[in-house]
Amino acid sequence: MTITLDIVTTAALLFVVATGLLVIFGVLKIINFAHGAFLTIGAYGALATTAFNLNPWLSFPLAFVIGAAVGLLVERLVVRPLYDRPLDAILATWGLGIVISQFITLGFGREIQFARSPLSGTISVLGETYSAYRLVALAITVAVGIGFAVLIEGTRLGLSARAVIMNEDLARGLGIDTYRVRRMTFVVGCGLAALAGALITPLSSVDPNMGVPWLINAFMLVMVAGSSFVSLALAALILGGAQVVVSSYFSPILGGMTIVLLSAVVLRLRPAGFGRG
Amino acid sequence: MFRSCLKGASGLVLCALLAAPSLAEGPIKIGVPVGLSGANSVVAPSVVQSAELAVEEINKAGGVLGRPLALEVADDASGAAGAQKAFDSLIFQKKVDALISMETSAARNAGLALVQRGKTPFIYTSFYEGRSCNPYLYVNAWVPEQQVPPIVDHFMKTNNAKSFFLIGSDYAFGRGMLQFTRAYIEKNGGKVVGEEYLPMDGSDWTSILSKLRASGADALITSTAGGAPNVTLTKQLRAAGITLPYGNLAVDEGTAKSMGADAEGIFISASYVTSIDTPANKKFLADMKAKFGDQLKTPNDLSVPEYEGVYAYKAAIEKAKSTKADDVIKALAEVSVDGPRGTIQMNKERHAPLTMYLGQVQADGSVKVIQAFKDVDPGDQCPNLK
Numbered sequence: 328m329t330i331t332l333d334i335v336t337t338a339a340l341l342f343v344v345a346t347g348l349l350v351i352f353g354v355l356k357i358i359n360f361a362h363g364a365f366l367t368i369g370a371y372g373a374l375a376t377t378a379f380n381l382n383p384w385l386s387f388p389l390a391f392v393i394g395a396a397v398g399l400l401v402e403r404l405v406v407r408p409l410y411d412r413p414l415d416a417i418l419a420t421w422g423l424g425i426v427i428s429q430f431i432t433l434g435f436g437r438e439i440q441f442a443r444s445p446l447s448g449t450i451s452v453l454g455e456t457y458s459a460y461r462l463v464a465l466a467i468t469v470a471v472g473i474g475f476a477v478l479i480e481g482t483r484l485g486l487s488a489r490a491v492i493m494n495e496d497l498a499r500g501l502g503i504d505t506y507r508v509r510r511m512t513f514v515v516g517c518g519l520a521a522l523a524g525a526l527i528t529p530l531s532s533v534d535p536n537m538g539v540p541w542l543i544n545a546f547m548l549v550m551v552a553g554s555s556f557v558s559l560a561l562a563a564l565i566l567g568g569a570q571v572v573v574s575s576y577f578s579p580i581l582g583g584m585t586i587v588l589l590s591a592v593v594l595r596l597r598p599a600g601f602g603r604g
Numbered sequence: 605m606f607r608s609c610l611k612g613a614s615g616l617v618l619c620a621l622l623a624a625p626s627l628a629e630g631p632i633k634i635g636v637p638v639g640l641s642g643a644n645s646v647v648a649p650s651v652v653q654s655a656e657l658a659v660e661e662i663n664k665a666g667g668v669l670g671r672p673l674a675l676e677v678a679d680d681a682s683g684a685a686g687a688q689k690a691f692d693s694l695i696f697q698k699k700v701d702a703l704i705s706m707e708t709s710a711a712r713n714a715g716l717a718l719v720q721r722g723k724t725p726f727i728y729t730s731f732y733e734g735r736s737c738n739p740y741l742y743v744n745a746w747v748p749e750q751q752v753p754p755i756v757d758h759f760m761k762t763n764n765a766k767s768f769f770l771i772g773s774d775y776a777f778g779r780g781m782l783q784f785t786r787a788y789i790e791k792n793g794g795k796v797v798g799e800e801y802l803p804m805d806g807s808d809w810t811s812i813l814s815k816l817r818a819s820g821a822d823a824l825i826t827s828t829a830g831g832a833p834n835v836t837l838t839k840q841l842r843a844a845g846i847t848l849p850y851g852n853l854a855v856d857e858g859t860a861k862s863m864g865a866d867a868e869g870i871f872i873s874a875s876y877v878t879s880i881d882t883p884a885n886k887k888f889l890a891d892m893k894a895k896f897g898d899q900l901k902t903p904n905d906l907s908v909p910e911y912e913g914v915y916a917y918k919a920a921i922e923k924a925k926s927t928k929a930d931d932v933i934k935a936l937a938e939v940s941v942d943g944p945r946g947t948i949q950m951n952k953e954r955h956a957p958l959t960m961y962l963g964q965v966q967a968d969g970s971v972k973v974i975q976a977f978k979d980v981d982p983g984d985q986c987p988n989l990k
Contacts, residue, residue, distance in 0.1 A: 535641075580774065
């Protein structure tokens with residue numbers, strides 16, 4: 328039972344971390360390599376919330392807002408001039424990631440720090456005691472997923488976004504302001520990354536380079552998932568589950584490699600990954 | 605224009621030449637490579653503070669052989685790659701006269717190669733897994749022979765623990781400590797039902813904690829890298845609701861304080877706790893508070909040996925009447941330091957007999973001493989080193 332909960336909560340964390348990257352990849356067709364840095368921004372936002380003695384639950388919405396704000400700035404200055412050059416945009420976001428973590432080091436110092444968890448203690452689930460915070464993180468992730476489904480299927484922005492994902496030139500021809508869609512998507516993607524950063528902080532620690540391992544796993548998941556949320560959730564569950572199983576039954580060191588290795592295998596066997604192809 | 609520049613330049617050169625003799629002496633440079641980033645970054649500031657206080661006190665009293673001490677701090681990122689860079693810059697660029705520092709075993713092992721090449725005395729002030737031997741290395745902190753028995757004995761006698769689960773960081777220290785612990789447990793009739801490791805920078809203990817729960821162990825003993833891994837492990841341990849007797853071989857008082865309520869109940873075995881009731885310790889704590897005020901990081905078992913290490917170096921230079929490496933190396937075994945941990949002399953195969961304290965962390969982060977063991981012998985650490 329515990330391992331099932333481990334798999335589900337780990338998959339949820341991977342899903343929420345990868346969602347922001349997927350959203351930007353789907354609409355803008357670029358991989359935002361600053362994703363790890365936005366994760367870190369959200370984490371330090373959670374740290375600041377603890378430092379100012381605010382309610383730790385505030386760190387989540389606060390992280391989203393800060394991430395979105397920085398994303399807006401970044402989109403205007405870095406990404407928009409490079410709309411026609413997606414490869415250069417990818418390189419630029421990688422450089423941006425480095426710049427952001429250096430700014431964080433200047434502002435917060437390079438040592439490892441810790442944020443307070445909003446919730447401590449355990450909950451009894453089907454006879455097993457399990458970490459309450461992990462379960463709450465799972466609930467928040469499900470809420471984010473549902474919120475996204477509603478956004479994509481039920482709003483005008485979501486409709487425009489789907490059109491841009493399918494065929495941007497045609498969408499522009501139909502009169503959709505694709506530049507606005509791109510901007511909103513980028514902002515939401517960055518906000519999501521920051522929210523994910525705030526979510527993972529209470530479980531471990533915060534340091535300027537914490538985003539990099541998550542970026543790599545998120546990148547693998549996005550590559551394997553294609554461009555739908557359902558396939559991302561599926562990928563997170565299967566690959567995340569594999570990571571937990573390998574960590575539990577073999578060693579955590581092998582577990583860390585599982586997602587990357589399995590992604591390579593999946594893409595070799597089925598280039599469309601978990602998507603519709 | 606050019607001729608007047610030439611005149612100015614030659615004038616400067618003349619002045620420099622005249623001033624040169626008085627510049628030749630200069631301060632005695634002590635290099636401090638320490639983990640300002642990475643796993644040790646939680647503890648490193650306290651280590652630097654100890655070194656700074658020692659240097660300030662010594663300089664106020666007239667320095668060493670008439671020369672002041674100067675500190676050069678470098679970041680070794682708590683690992684081998686960073687240590688390579690830090691030691692290289694300290695030994696070959698800054699040309700320090702000695703290295704006195706606390707670091708992870710990975711960093712120490714990487715740095716020793718450079719220490720050997722640069723022939724620089726290295727006083728290692730961190731507790732570690734033992735048996736690290738080098739002609740230029742001295743250690744004034746504890747080794748497993750001094751630290752592990754009190755905790756295991758206590759669990760076996762007081763908690764009737766028969767089965768133990770061991771968790772560590774996957775490098776020399778984690779593996780070395782737990783290897784010794786396993787041997788000691790088995791020699792005393794106990795059983796080890798699990799031994800799990802995470803990389804030094806790993807912070808996701810989920811699967812290991814699930815294994816711990818499934819093992820049915822009576823007690824948990826951990827030996828992670830000092831600093832961050834202790835905090836993440838303890839946080840996740842408490843979040844998972846595990847309340848087994850928990851002995852932590854690698855946590856210091858400062859890190860325990862930063863863990864807050866999660867640290868309550870942890871058993872530690874250390875050569876220094878802030879509650880040591882001696883005039884020397886009380887004076888040390890007062891001086892630290894006076895110098896650093898509310899920026900003070902709790903002095904702990906990883907930072908106090910640094911303070912005493914600087915004094916040991918001073919004593920060795922004064923005994924040898926020189927700063928030359930070979931003279932200092934010889935003298936370091938012969939001098940003793942009276943510090944917050946008592947009188948310490950590194951005369952047992954480059955290691956020091958130490959008084960150890962078995963304690964339990966209280967709810968407010970302080971350590972209650974349960975038992976003290978005077979002048980515990982470090983055992984045979986470097987029998988082949990003469």
